[in-house]
Amino acid sequence: MEQEINTNVVTEQTVSQQATVEATQEQQKPAEPEYENCSYSKLGVYEDCPFKFKLRYIDKHYVNSDSIATKFGTAAHHAEESIANCIKAGQQVNYPAIKAQYLIDMTKLQGKYYTTWYDLDKTNRTYEQKKWLYLDQMIHKLEYLLSIRPSLRVIGAEVPIRYVHNNKYLFKGSIDRVLYDDVLKKYIIMDIKSWPTINGKGDELITSLQFAVYTRAFAAANKISESDIICYYDLPFDVNTEINPEFGLPGIYQSGTKGFMKRAFAKIDKILTAIENKEFTPKTGKLCHWCEFCPTNPNQTEEGKRLCPYYCLWTNQNPTFEVANKFTTLDEYEEINAQYYGIQGGER
Ligand code: SF4
Numbered sequence: 147m148e149q150e151i152n153t154n155v156v157t158e159q160t161v162s163q164q165a166t167v168e169a170t171q172e173q174q175k176p177a178e179p180e181y182e183n184c185s186y187s188k189l190g191v192y193e194d195c196p197f198k199f200k201l202r203y204i205d206k207h208y209v210n211s212d213s214i215a216t217k218f219g220t221a222a223h224h225a226e227e228s229i230a231n232c233i234k235a236g237q238q239v240n241y242p243a244i245k246a247q248y249l250i251d252m253t254k255l256q257g258k259y260y261t262t263w264y265d266l267d268k269t270n271r272t273y274e275q276k277k278w279l280y281l282d283q284m285i286h287k288l289e290y291l292l293s294i295r296p297s298l299r300v301i302g303a304e305v306p307i308r309y310v311h312n313n314k315y316l317f318k319g320s321i322d323r324v325l326y327d328d329v330l331k332k333y334i335i336m337d338i339k340s341w342p343t344i345n346g347k348g349d350e351l352i353t354s355l356q357f358a359v360y361t362r363a364f365a366a367a368n369k370i371s372e373s374d375i376i377c378y379y380d381l382p383f384d385v386n387t388e389i390n391p392e393f394g395l396p397g398i399y400q401s402g403t404k405g406f407m408k409r410a411f412a413k414i415d416k417i418l419t420a421i422e423n424k425e426f427t428p429k430t431g432k433l434c435h436w437c438e439f440c441p442t443n444p445n446q447t448e449e450g451k452r453l454c455p456y457y458c459l460w461t462n463q464n465p466t467f468e469v470a471n472k473f474t475t476l477d478e479y480e481e482i483n484a485q486y487y488g489i490q491g492g493e494r
Contacts, residue, residue: 181310181314181315181316182314182315182316183315183316183318184311184315184316184317184418185317185318185319186317186355186356186359186414188203189355189414189417189418190355191203192417192420192421193417194429194433195428195429195430195433195434195437196420196425196426196427196428196429197426197427197428197429197454197456197473198428198437198439198454199421199426200426201439201453201454204426207439207449207450207453208449209438209439209447209449209450210447210449213445214255214258214259214262214263214273215340217251217255218255218273218276218340219338219339219340221248221251221252221255222248222280222338222340222382222383223322223338224247224248224251225244225245225247225248225280225285226288226303226322226323226338226382227303227304227322228240228244229244229285229288229289230288230300230302230303230323231303233288233289233292233300234300234301234302234303239289241285241286244285245281245285248280248281248285249281252273252277255273256273256274259273267342268342268343268345269342269343269384269386271342271383276342276383279383279385280382280383283385284382284383284385285382287380287382287395288300288323290395291393291394291395291398294393294394295327295392295393295394297327297328297329297330298325298326298327298328298334299325299326299328300323300324300325301324301325301326301333302321302323302324303322303323303324304320304321304322305320305321305324305364306318306319306320307319307320307321307359307360307363307364307367308363308367309359309362309363309366311414311418312415312418315418317359317363319359319360321335321336321337321360321364322336322337322338322380323335323336323337323338323380324336324364330376331374332374332375332376333364333370333374333375333376334375334376334377334378335357335360335361335364335375335376335377335378336377336378336379336380337356337357337360337377337378337379337380337401338379338380338381338382339379339380339381340381340382340383341381341383341384342381342383342384343381343384343386343387344379344381344384344387344397344399350379350401351379351399351400351401351402351403352401352402352403352406353402353403353406353409353410353413354377354401354402354406354410355410355413355414357377357401357402357406357410358402358406358407358410358411358414359414360377361375361377361402361407362407362411372407376400377400377401377402378398378399378400378401379398379399379401380397380398381397381398381399382397383397384396384397385397424476426476427473428454428456428457428473430456430457430458430467430469431458431460431467432458432460432467434457434458434460435458435460435461437454437457438450439453439454439457440454440457440458441457441470442457442459442460442461452483452487452489453483454483455470455471455479455482455483455486455487456469456470456471456472456473457469457470458470470486471486
């Protein structure tokens with residue numbers, strides 16, 4: 147039986163010996179001083195490259211990493227939030243207004259990123275094509291889903307979560323969409339991704355750190371069992387895959403195989419321990435090419451320059467795994483970096 151769900155309350159309780167969880171609307175406030183801010187995306191950066199994590203979060207070399215991909219996704223998130231809130235309130239969805247706002251967002255984006263607006267993604271589609279796919283079809287996806295599976299109800303959109311791990315690390319965020327299934331008697335947590343395809347995202351389907359944190363926080367805040375929650379990714383721009391038989395739609399994927407909560411929190415603990423132990427060995431490879439600290443990245447900005455001398459030399463034209471400089475120890479970083487970039491005195 148569904149209980150009244152707390153999408154906005156302040157509550158705190160222990161769900162295991164290691165974790166304290168609460169949900170609150172106060173996510174915009176700075177972290178309480180006794181906790182360290184943490185997030186699954188920060189942990190993901192550590193997994194990608196511990197040295198990048200160090201440059202970004204320990205040494206505080208923040209580089210504006212706004213991109214067309216993230217802003218394109220944000221516009222769809224705003225539209226989806228408005229739609230879900232209308233449905234939850236029992237109101238007719240004002241599609242003309244939501245579409246008009248989406249078009250304004252797209253026009254601004256196209257103006258700012260005009261050089262990449264017509265680039266092809268890995269499914270051979272441009273942003274222009276995906277914009278019309280969303281406006282003409284996928285903007286109606288949630289309503290369609292609810293019409294073909296009437297046991298589903300919208301519980302909330304952008305539901306805030308707050309979770310304190312090991313009484314030390316504070317995770318904050320919001321769940322894109324929460325539904326309840328009256329037949330299954332389960333909550334359905336959905337995360338909307340603007341990925342064009344699920345291909346290459348196997349880890350997220352098996353052991354998603356993001357869904358593990360969402361599940362623990364939501365269950366504890368609402369005094370329900372973690373096993374009463376099922377997690378799904380909703381990819382509105384993924385229409386080339388098979389129809390999900392449960393939902394009658396493409397682009398919906400269940401995340402978290404058996405035992406994923408245990409695996410995810412073991413992984414979170416392992417990463418946090420490595421950070422505490424100051425293990426920041428660079429993880430070089432093809433991904434360096436897209437790193438803000440890599441000179442081969444064509445979009446590298448001034449703030450990211452001359453900070454990493456260990457990058458991989460891989461580019462489309464030069465598919466090698468050689469590195470610019472071999473990493474030895476962190477103690478030798480300053481000297482290697484200064485020599486490699488010809489840095490003198492305090493300059494950078
Ligand atoms: S360029 Fe490569 S090695 Fe250097 S910080 Fe970025 S990902 Fe790590």
